[in-house]
Amino acid sequence: NAGVTQTPKFQVLKTGQSMTLQCAQDMNHNSMYWYRQDPGMGLRLIYYSASEGTTDKGEVPNGYNVSRLNKREFSLRLESAAPSQTSVYFCASRGRTTVSYEQYFGPGTRLTVT
Amino acid sequence: KQEVTQIPAALSVPEGENLVLNCSFTDSAIYNLQWFRQDPGKGLTSLLLIQSSQREQTSGRLNASLDKSSGRSTLYIAASQPGDSATYLCAVDSAASKLTFGTGTRLQVTL
Numbered sequence: 185n186a187g188v189t190q191t192p193k194f195q196v197l198k199t200g201q202s203m204t205l206q207c208a209q210d211m212n213h214n215s216m217y218w219y220r221q222d223p224g225m226g227l228r229l230i231y232y233s234a235s236e237g238t239t240d241k242g243e244v245p246n247g248y249n250v251s252r253l254n255k256r257e258f259s260l261r262l263e264s265a266a267p268s269q270t271s272v273y274f275c276a277s278r279g280r281t282t283v284s285y286e287q288y289f290g291p292g293t294r295l296t297v298t
Numbered sequence: 299k300q301e302v303t304q305i306p307a308a309l310s311v312p313e314g315e316n317l318v319l320n321c322s323f324t325d326s327a328i329y330n331l332q333w334f335r336q337d338p339g340k341g342l343t344s345l346l347l348i349q350s351s352q353r354e355q356t357s358g359r360l361n362a363s364l365d366k367s368s369g370r371s372t373l374y375i376a377a378s379q380p381g382d383s384a385t386y387l388c389a390v391d392s393a394a395s396k397l398t399f400g401t402g403t404r405l406q407v408t409l
Binding site for chain 2: 215217225227228229242274276278281285287288289292
């Protein structure tokens with residue numbers, strides 16, 4: 185049981201390049217999320233998917249697209265990277281525990297856009 | 299819009315001290331509240347989750363309380379150790395199942 189996995193761990197892009205961040209969870213959770221973390225800003229929600237086949241914008245969706253490929257996988261795409269997208273990106277999934285719902289996070293992808 | 303504030307932003311204490319980290323939120327219509335720990339360059343580790351109907355949760359030396367009516371939660375760490383040094387994040391789960399995070403408290407426990 186690997187939990188939430190993310191690839192790659194590190195990435196450097198030039199302005200204008202595109203890339204896709206991959207996320208997968210093996211906990212059979214319905215909901216999945218993409219956050220970005222910037223110094224002094226906390227984690228901010230980019231997009232989320234409440235269930236397979238649905239996606240919704242979060243607080244900071246501009247410049248990103250997502251795909252919920254199946255129940256396990258939720259990818260984040262940067263079509264034309266900008267320096268403002270330099271950040272640490274976290275994927276999470278949400279599932280029911282014995283008493284409540286809880287979010288579980290992946291290890292993060294550190295992206296630098298030059 | 300839910301807003302979450304954590305005070306203080308940074309805290310340094312000597313080993314062995316008991317300490318309290320504070321979290322406040324603006325909208326009391328929450329499903330639950332989670333406290334996370336984040337080590338430098340690492341992901342988030344869930345420490346405690348308090349449901350909206352609960353007043354507190356305990357795990358080892360950690361105790362988290364929730365006062366929904368006043369929009370406050372505290373994380374109490376007993377007998378602090380250098381290994382407790384990390385950033386502690388508070389996150390509120392709203393009815394729409396989205397987490398809103400505070401900016402964290404960076405804790406350093408010194409020898």
